[in-house]
Amino acid sequence: MNTTANVYASASPASLFNRIIQNHSPIVIVLVALFLAVFLYGMVTAPNFLTLFNLKTIVRDAALVGIMAIGLTFVTLSGNFFLLSMKETAALSIIAFATAMSAGYGFELSFLFTMLIALAAGVLQGALIGLGGNPIVVTLGAAGLFFGVASWWSENLVVSFRRPHGAEWLGSGSLFGLPNITIAFILISITAEIVLRYSTFGRQVYLIGANRAAGKATGHENFSMAIKTCAIASICSAFVAIAFSAQVSSAHVNYFSSEFGSSGDMTILVIATVMVGGNSIMGGFGSTLRSSLGAVFISTVDNMMVLHGFNSGPRVLAVGLMIVFSIIVFALVRRGSRAQE
Amino acid sequence: MDTETGMFTRLKNAVAHNPDLAFAILLAVCVYGYFAFTNEFFATHRTVYAIMERFAVLGLVGLALTLCIIAGEIDLSIGSNAALAAVIVVRFTDSLGAETALLIAVATSTTIGLIQGYFIAYLRVRAIVLTVGTLMLLRGVALFAAEEKTVMLTDFTVPDFISEKMLGYFSPASLLVILTFVLVGLFMNYTRFGREIYAIGGARKEALASGISLKRPMIIVFAISGFCAGLGGVIIGLRSGTAQALGLQYLLLAGTVAAFIGGVSILGGRGGVIGAAIGTLTVNFLNTGLVFNVTPAFMVQLYLGILLMVVIMFQTGSRIFDDHQRRDQVMRDVDRRREMFLEKKRAAAASGVG
Numbered sequence: 001m002n003t004t005a006n007v008y009a010s011a012s013p014a015s016l017f018n019r020i021i022q023n024h025s026p027i028v029i030v031l032v033a034l035f036l037a038v039f040l041y042g043m044v045t046a047p048n049f050l051t052l053f054n055l056k057t058i059v060r061d062a063a064l065v066g067i068m069a070i071g072l073t074f075v076t077l078s079g080n081f082f083l084l085s086m087k088e089t090a091a092l093s094i095i096a097f098a099t100a101m102s103a104g105y106g107f108e109l110s111f112l113f114t115m116l117i118a119l120a121a122g123v124l125q126g127a128l129i130g131l132g133g134n135p136i137v138v139t140l141g142a143a144g145l146f147f148g149v150a151s152w153w154s155e156n157l158v159v160s161f162r163r164p165h166g167a168e169w170l171g172s173g174s175l176f177g178l179p180n181i182t183i184a185f186i187l188i189s190i191t192a193e194i195v196l197r198y199s200t201f202g203r204q205v206y207l208i209g210a211n212r213a214a215g216k217a218t219g220h221e222n223f224s225m226a227i228k229t230c231a232i233a234s235i236c237s238a239f240v241a242i243a244f245s246a247q248v249s250s251a252h253v254n255y256f257s258s259e260f261g262s263s264g265d266m267t268i269l270v271i272a273t274v275m276v277g278g279n280s281i282m283g284g285f286g287s288t289l290r291s292s293l294g295a296v297f298i299s300t301v302d303n304m305m306v307l308h309g310f311n312s313g314p315r316v317l318a319v320g321l322m323i324v325f326s327i328i329v330f331a332l333v334r335r336g337s338r339a340q341e
Numbered sequence: 342m343d344t345e346t347g348m349f350t351r352l353k354n355a356v357a358h359n360p361d362l363a364f365a366i367l368l369a370v371c372v373y374g375y376f377a378f379t380n381e382f383f384a385t386h387r388t389v390y391a392i393m394e395r396f397a398v399l400g401l402v403g404l405a406l407t408l409c410i411i412a413g414e415i416d417l418s419i420g421s422n423a424a425l426a427a428v429i430v431v432r433f434t435d436s437l438g439a440e441t442a443l444l445i446a447v448a449t450s451t452t453i454g455l456i457q458g459y460f461i462a463y464l465r466v467r468a469i470v471l472t473v474g475t476l477m478l479l480r481g482v483a484l485f486a487a488e489e490k491t492v493m494l495t496d497f498t499v500p501d502f503i504s505e506k507m508l509g510y511f512s513p514a515s516l517l518v519i520l521t522f523v524l525v526g527l528f529m530n531y532t533r534f535g536r537e538i539y540a541i542g543g544a545r546k547e548a549l550a551s552g553i554s555l556k557r558p559m560i561i562v563f564a565i566s567g568f569c570a571g572l573g574g575v576i577i578g579l580r581s582g583t584a585q586a587l588g589l590q591y592l593l594l595a596g597t598v599a600a601f602i603g604g605v606s607i608l609g610g611r612g613g614v615i616g617a618a619i620g621t622l623t624v625n626f627l628n629t630g631l632v633f634n635v636t637p638a639f640m641v642q643l644y645l646g647i648l649l650m651v652v653i654m655f656q657t658g659s660r661i662f663d664d665h666q667r668r669d670q671v672m673r674d675v676d677r678r679r680e681m682f683l684e685k686k687r688a689a690a691a692s693g694v695g
Contacts, residue, residue, distance in 0.1 A: 081469060128657070131661065132660060132661065133654070138650070140594055141594075141645075141646045141650040144646025145643060148640060149643060151640075151643075271473050272474070272477060275470070275473075281466075281467065311488075313481060313487075313489050316480055316484055317478065318481070319477055320477035320478025320480065324471070324478055327464070327471055328460070
């Protein structure tokens with residue numbers, strides 16, 4: 001992938017065009033061209049789209065989903081598909097955080113408490129996955145469990161805590177004209193990318209995802225990897241939950257369900273982000289940067305459709321189409337290399 | 342009488358040779374027994390009717406997921422597909438009548454399943470990858486079809502025929518579902534196409550190498566899955582007279598729990614229709630019993646989640662145990678053979694010297 005990218009960069013426009021024609025099937029080219037055309041048309045015709053304020057809004061909207069997607073990317077890259085419990089982990093965390101805040105423990109202690117709970121949730125799932133349980137089924141069960149625990153804990157009520165509180169800087173503060181949550185998103189994506197590229201742990205993630213048998217033979221078992229990656233994903237969800245709770249000063253288990261945002265529930269939106277970014281669901285290929293860009297991209301399309309005055313139906317439809325589209329295109333492009341698991 | 346004892350013996354043999362099924366039956370009896378003893382209203386004729394009514398919907402989803410898991414895949418879009426069918430049937434019942442609307446909805450869902458199966462086999466992606474996309478896509482379509490509102494019938498008495506009491510415990514809906522179970526069971530066990538589904542689930546590489554095409558079984562599985570989801574959604578939609586585009590997502594968890602209790606293996610190729618029926622009944626007993634004990638809905642989800650985790654732990658644990666046993670067996674065999682070989686060599690040396 002890297003070498004082809006370099007060739008693209010160094011080639012003249014004519015030979016670049018030739019290369020694209022040669023390397024990809026006509027269906028892929030037509031699909032991508034069609035999509036780009038629609039995207040550019042929408043971008044140019046949308047009122048107030050190309051303003052600095054709107055750009056900031058887009059990145060801000062992408063931040064919450066993006067942070068969760070970065071966490072999930074670790075799981076996906078290590079070959080453990082995805083977690084269906086992202087929004088339920090967030091629901092459990094948001095209840096934990098709001099309960100601790102309303103009991104008057106202050107921001108730091110509540111933060112720590114929430115992170116510990118999320119860590120426990122991640123380790124539980126990771127251990128079951130690492131022992132050989134199917135990630136989809138394990139996390140489906142865990143999702144029911146966490147949601148049930150969170151509802152039971154909050155008695156299905158809204159838990160609120162009074163302003164001013166110690167978490168306001170995270171929810172609604174800003175620095176240099178950028179909201180703090182946007183800055184957190186940028187920092188987290190840079191950190192995650194550096195960890196994946198240059199640390200031993202990051203390389204192990206790629207190794208186990210690309211070839212589990214080779215990983216096992218060289219002493220890198222999936223057991224500890226599954227625990228670590230699931231813990232990272234859970235902690236990212238907990239961070240998002242805390243940021244969201246800090247913003248609205250309250251918590252309810254349904255904040256991350258279908259009412260959140262426009263595009264259906266949070267878990268599927270996060271998985272969509274990872275897929276639209278172009279990460280391989282089978283593992284071993286992709287990066288967190290792709291997920292961050294995927295989040296910004298989905299947010300851009302959503303923003304464009306809002307500016308055009310579409311309702312939630314067409315917008316959910318658009319995100320669904322984007323996922324299916326990216327699945328088809330990436331499957332066709334990569335055909336032959338990883339055709340079978 | 343003779344045939345009856347014959348059938349009984351066959352059933353007994355089937356259970357004895359299938360520990361998963363035995364476990365499922367045991368669990369079902371335990372759950373039923375627990376609620377029958379703790380709640381005086383549970384073991385009554387009316388409750389049986391209520392359970393069969395629930396079975397009509399959940400059974401279909403359990404059956405669909407059982408087939409998918411037998412084929413080594415999982416259909417995540419089942420809830421959205423059911424919701425779409427429910428929206429369609431409720432929207433069209435006023436203008437076209439319940440029967441036509443029902444047919445349109447089920448046909449739409451089946452076609453969607455069929456297309457999904459085709460794409461999964463054509464693109465050679467895992468089903469979870471594609472169905473997580475269609476989950477969102479179908480939700481969008483359903484929202485679009487419902488115009489982002491909760492759709493409602495104008496005359497709530499039109500679809501009453503669907504839950505009319507027949508033969509004591511049944512309604513047309515549950516009879517239809519039982520018929521579906523029987524037909525799918527016969528199909529899976531006695532036709533070549535059904536056996537192909539087991540083959541691509543249990544040993545996909547071997548099945549493909551021996552000339553089974555991936556397309557046909559995939560398309561059949563996902564078409565049946567779409568049909569079941571559609572019929573389930575239609576029954577829910579007609580029974581309640583309303584439909585929501587974002588509803589019915591709980592079906593996936595309940596159906597998966599039912600399939601796993603029924604003895605499917607996540608590795609594919611194991612389980613069957615009888616298991617699916619028993620697994621669904623167990624979940625239904627649990628659901629109905631919890632309703633009798635006035636448990637809030639989220640607690641039901643909590644119990645189902647725990648149940649699924651326990652079943653998975655049980656399955657994974659037994660797999661690890663089996664692997665260890667097999668490895669020990671192999672090591673013992675190697676040791677024994679080496680001993681035999683050395684013994685023979687020693688004997689030969691001794692006789693040569695003698």
